[in-house]
Amino acid sequence: MSLRRRTIPGKEVALDIRVVVGDVTRFRGDALVVNLFEGVKAPTGATGAVDADLGGLIRKLIRTGEVTGKWGEQTLLHTLGKLPVSRVLVMGLGKPGEFTLDRVRIVSAEAVKQSRKTGARQVGTIVHGAGTQTGTEGFNAAQATQALSEGAVLGLYRFRRYKREPEDAKEIQILTIVEREREKVRVMAEAVRRGRIVAEATNSARDLVNEPGNTLTPTELARRVRGLAGRAGVRCQVFGPRELRRLGARALLGVARGSQEPPRLIALEYRAGRRGGPHLGLVGKGITFDSGGISIKPAENMEAMKGDMAGAAAAVAATLAIAQLTLPIHVTTVVPATENLPSGAALKPGDILRAMSGKTIEVINTDAEGRLVLADALHYACSRKVTHLVDVATLTGACVVALGTLNSGAFTSNQALLDKVLAAGRAAGEKIWPMPMDVEYDELIKSDIAEIKNTGGRKGGAVTAAKFLQHFVGDTPWVHLDIAGTFETDKEKGYQPKGGTGVMVRTLVNLAVELLAE
Numbered sequence: 001m002s003l004r005r006r007t008i009p010g011k012e013v014a015l016d017i018r019v020v021v022g023d024v025t026r027f028r029g030d031a032l033v034v035n036l037f038e039g040v041k042a043p044t045g046a047t048g049a050v051d052a053d054l055g056g057l058i059r060k061l062i063r064t065g066e067v068t069g070k071w072g073e074q075t076l077l078h079t080l081g082k083l084p085v086s087r088v089l090v091m092g093l094g095k096p097g098e099f100t101l102d103r104v105r106i107v108s109a110e111a112v113k114q115s116r117k118t119g120a121r122q123v124g125t126i127v128h129g130a131g132t133q134t135g136t137e138g139f140n141a142a143q144a145t146q147a148l149s150e151g152a153v154l155g156l157y158r159f160r161r162y163k164r165e166p167e168d169a170k171e172i173q174i175l176t177i178v179e180r181e182r183e184k185v186r187v188m189a190e191a192v193r194r195g196r197i198v199a200e201a202t203n204s205a206r207d208l209v210n211e212p213g214n215t216l217t218p219t220e221l222a223r224r225v226r227g228l229a230g231r232a233g234v235r236c237q238v239f240g241p242r243e244l245r246r247l248g249a250r251a252l253l254g255v256a257r258g259s260q261e262p263p264r265l266i267a268l269e270y271r272a273g274r275r276g277g278p279h280l281g282l283v284g285k286g287i288t289f290d291s292g293g294i295s296i297k298p299a300e301n302m303e304a305m306k307g308d309m310a311g312a313a314a315a316v317a318a319t320l321a322i323a324q325l326t327l328p329i330h331v332t333t334v335v336p337a338t339e340n341l342p343s344g345a346a347l348k349p350g351d352i353l354r355a356m357s358g359k360t361i362e363v364i365n366t367d368a369e370g371r372l373v374l375a376d377a378l379h380y381a382c383s384r385k386v387t388h389l390v391d392v393a394t395l396t397g398a399c400v401v402a403l404g405t406l407n408s409g410a411f412t413s414n415q416a417l418l419d420k421v422l423a424a425g426r427a428a429g430e431k432i433w434p435m436p437m438d439v440e441y442d443e444l445i446k447s448d449i450a451e452i453k454n455t456g457g458r459k460g461g462a463v464t465a466a467k468f469l470q471h472f473v474g475d476t477p478w479v480h481l482d483i484a485g486t487f488e489t490d491k492e493k494g495y496q497p498k499g500g501t502g503v504m505v506r507t508l509v510n511l512a513v514e515l516l517a518e
């Protein structure tokens with residue numbers, strides 16, 4: 001089964017994932033991936049069959065303690081003609097009681113990355129942990145196959161647009177999943193398709209986050225989103241300064257004033273499913289570069305602020321994935337896009353803006369621009385009558401201080417929706433931690449002169465930012481996700497390469513599924 005698809009125009013995705021019925025020991029290719037749980041002395045199943053053909057080599061290495069099956073262990077064996085494949089890679093799965101679906105993604109990513117390093121073009125693999133009843137969760141062949149496909153596509157991702165001589169140019173071309181039981185193949189092939197769609201969507205979000213600010217201007221972001229939407233059959237509207245003035249998007253226009261680049265408000269609509277069903281609103285912060293504006297940031301690490309549109313990237317990529325999966329749901333996605341730069345025309349501390357909703361905002365700090373553009377985008381999404389609203393934003397350094405880079409922060413006025421978001425995150429392997437929203441925090445953003453001000457001081461900065469947003473969602477059930485700590489990483493790890501992570505794409509897709517289960 002060949003599932004070739006395109007993500008970026010003209011750029012073919014190298015990895016083709018197939019599911020075949022057969023005996024792994026008959027697999028022909030450059031490398032074969034098998035596995036071993038910690039504590040196993042004599043492997044059974046696929047690993048056992050490979051071991052038998054290798055004359056008991058794996059058992060021997062277990063006896064001498066060279067192979068243990070510990071989590072993270074990788075052993076590369078040369079088959080010397082004893083199998084049709086030239087190399088076997090034995091991946092340690094760790095203790096069965098600690099095995100999870102996310103570990104399937106990680107082990108799959110590590111295996112394909114290792115195989116690519118050895119120059120392999122055609123790689124075979126068994127599905128890790130299918131049918132295992134582990135200590136923390138049980139999962140079936142379809143779930144494990146989807147996770148394996150996600151891990152492979154996510155793990156092989158590299159942003160090579162600006163490198164003419166890539167490190168190792170060879171890419172794996174075909175990953176063949178070998179399954180013994182014919183009855184499982186159909187659901188597994190379907191799981192591969194789902195895994196590829198969400199992982200490729202995540203990779204397209206990573207591409208947008210990694211793209212520098214000089215090429216990815218608000219205009220270019222809108223152009224790319226329009227292109228991607230067109231191919232997914234999603235309606236795309238793009239509003240420029242004139243329409244924004246007509247809409248009264250003065251908070252967004254205020255932030256854009258310091259920039260030479262015109263702002264854009266991008267709206268996507270995917271309409272499927274029954275009338276009266278859920279209408280999911282997604283809003284993503286789309287600051288294509290955040291210098292802080294007149295309240296300018298220090299130079300150190302300012303380059304990371306090219307990724308201040310990671311929320312936009314996640315919302316857009318998730319919408320396109322939902323469309324490709326043909327989920328029967330109605331989704332409206334809104335992205336306010338602008339640069340935040342200083343100039344003689346720029347927004348100043350002390351300025352007062354009237355947002356689209358009519359509310360007046362005193363600007364204390366022009367670096368708190370995300371909440372300003374989101375104020376208009378959230379209000380606009382509500383005006384399109386969404387029944388559930390989720391925004392994703394690289395909103396506050398305070399959230400990074402609170403949660404570090406492991407968890408995204410979640411803020412809500414609706415516990416039921418938050419519970420669904422948390423469940424969606426767990427299934428995606430994306431960690432999300434709920435944060436408080438007590439009404440007492442509202443005191444901190446009261447303004448003496450306008451109805452609200454855009455900063456509440458350093459204390460509880462992530463919460464007061466969320467409190468600010470809450471003023472613009474009315475009583476629509478809403479969750480705000482602060483991804484300031486998780487949108488990029490400076491360390492390669494498992495299926496996460498350095499740079500943009502594409503975080504929340506898979507969570508948002510899972511959320512759409514959750515909403516349909518109601």
Ligand code: BES
Nearest residue numbers: 365367368370394395396397398455484
């Ligand atoms: N985009 C930043 C937040 C950010 C910080 C994202 C670090 C990713 C990594 C946001 O616009 C910002 O500058 N927030 C200010 C708000 C403050 C002025 C109230 C912050 O967090 O310092």
Ligand code: MN
Nearest residue numbers: 290367368369
């Ligand atoms: Mn800022």
Ligand code: ZN
Nearest residue numbers: 287290308370
């Ligand atoms: Zn920002």
